[in-house]
């Protein structure tokens with residue numbers, strides 16, 4: 001009997017200590033082959049910035065995430081995540097920082113206003129509608145995102161101010177760094193749809209299998225045309 005109980009405890013511990021795997025890779029954007037942008041060149045010049053061509057190589061804020069609910073689902077940070085409004089030297093107006101914020105569903109996001117001027121932060125997105133009204137320091141506004149989806153956020157006063165809150169169904173996501181590299185760790189073993197997202201490009205999916213303590217490498221190249229419909 002004692003032996004059986006010990007055995008059960010041992011099995012329980014093994015189940016508890018299954019170690020997740022890691023998903024690593026890069027995300028980059030590329031214009032459709034044959035267009036001027038694919039060759040780079042003259043449009044990389046700052047002089048042509050007014051022409052508002054997309055410099056695909058310079059795109060940032062890619063998010064990579066596992067689609068759908070997973071395990072115990074979202075692990076919500078204990079403290080609210082923040083999007084700060086601030087003025088930068090390079091921009092005439094105020095901006096939200098970060099510009100793209102992926103969060104797990106249930107996360108509360110605060111919008112501290114670091115300016116001495118008023119802002120009115122709002123969204124009309126289906127996943128979350130809100131309107132903070134005019135406010136500035138030390139008043140603080142916050143919203144909890146309870147539904148997955150893309151939430152576009154604007155300021156009713158300043159046209160340069162916009163950001164995207166990407167509300168995701170689980171906590172297995174990463175935002176790529178300045179070189180397009182990302183890493184998602186402690187992923188429970190399993191087969192998943194891994195999705196690469198950018199606010200202005202078609203998303204892409206790949207089916208991946210993560211093994212216990214294994215490392216899966218997945219690279220994405222996003223671009224208009226040629227990408228799977230989403």
Ligand SMILES: [Cu+2]
Pocket residue numbers: 094118119120155156157158161
């Ligand atoms: Cu504003």
